[in-house]
Amino acid sequence: MTIARRILGVVLFFTGVVWLGQGLGWITGSFMTGSTFWAVTGGVCVVVALGLLGWPWRQPRDGDLSLARERAARLVNRVARVLER
Secondary structure, X not given: OHXXXXXXXXXXXXXXXXXXXXXXXXXXXXXXXXXXXXXXXXXXXXXXXXXXXXXXXXXXXXXXXHHHHHHHHHHHHHHHHHHHO
C-alpha cells in the first residue's frame, strides 16, 4: 500500500502542477489556459499529493502496536481505580 501511495502522490503532484500552470496561464496552448477552475483544481491536487507524500512511510510494527495497547490498558486501569473511589 505504501508503494501505491507514493506512486499516486507523485502522479497527482505532477498532474496538479500542470493543471495549475495551465489555469494560471503559465502553460499555453490548451482550452484550460487561463481558467480559474483548472488553477483551483491543480492547487487542490498538489496539496493532496503533498499530503500523500508526507504521510509516514513506515507502518507500525506488531511490537509498536502491542506497546501502545499495553499503555492504553494501563491508562484504562488507572481511570477505573480513580472512578471506584
